[in-house]
Amino acid sequence: MKRSLMSIKPLAGFTLIEVMLAMLITAFVAMLAYSGLSTAIIAAEGHEEQAQQIADIQLPLAVLERDIRNAVARPISNEYDMVEGALIGGALSHYPLTLTRRGWHNPRELPRGELQRVRYVLEEDKLWRESWSVLDRKSEYQGQQRSLLLTGVIKLELAFLNAGSVNASSSPLGGEWINNWDDTGSLPLAVEIKFELENFGEVRRVISIAQP
Numbered sequence: 001m002k003r004s005l006m007s008i009k010p011l012a013g014f015t016l017i018e019v020m021l022a023m024l025i026t027a028f029v030a031m032l033a034y035s036g037l038s039t040a041i042i043a044a045e046g047h048e049e050q051a052q053q054i055a056d057i058q059l060p061l062a063v064l065e066r067d068i069r070n071a072v073a074r075p076i077s078n079e080y081d082m083v084e085g086a087l088i089g090g091a092l093s094h095y096p097l098t099l100t101r102r103g104w105h106n107p108r109e110l111p112r113g114e115l116q117r118v119r120y121v122l123e124e125d126k127l128w129r130e131s132w133s134v135l136d137r138k139s140e141y142q143g144q145q146r147s148l149l150l151t152g153v154i155k156l157e158l159a160f161l162n163a164g165s166v167n168a169s170s171s172p173l174g175g176e177w178i179n180n181w182d183d184t185g186s187l188p189l190a191v192e193i194k195f196e197l198e199n200f201g202e203v204r205r206v207i208s209i210a211q212p
Helices: 016-069
Strands: 087-090 097-101 116-123 126-132 144-150 153-162 176-178 180-183 190-197 201-208
Touching (some): 153 180
Antiparallel strands (some): 087 097, 126 144, 153 176
């Protein structure tokens, strides 16, 4: 016996509205997932860039710290046969920092001493380190070496802790900070260095000098 056409049930399925709603929900979830992933990638790239910037300034700061910590009270005679102080620098000086340092290792046992004359030069946004293997030189270029330490330097400021100042209360170390140093026979207790670096901001270091 044939079944009546009226007794056949229609097949269950999704309406067009339900399909479109499911597609919209899927697209929205995908957009949220992509947004979260994109934010995570951007944050990771930012941290990586910042870590690289920190790594790029660590070496220059280490070189500066090594030179300053090993400064000695040894004036020199320059190419004009004039005496230059053991340590010179600051707002009134032609160069940010010039000093004589000890502890210049000589692994190849070259015919030279262990003292080295060092000068830091800021040209545009570049910080250079110049050094001489001869202290009392006859020429600007006698034994000179030059290396680029840091780029993107917007501003460089130095201050010097003067132990012999009349006002000895401005520092817990027992001295006064001054913005220039040109004393032929003595050294400051410490040197404060402040960099303003492009895309990084301010970097500040206080470096003490080993006293004899």
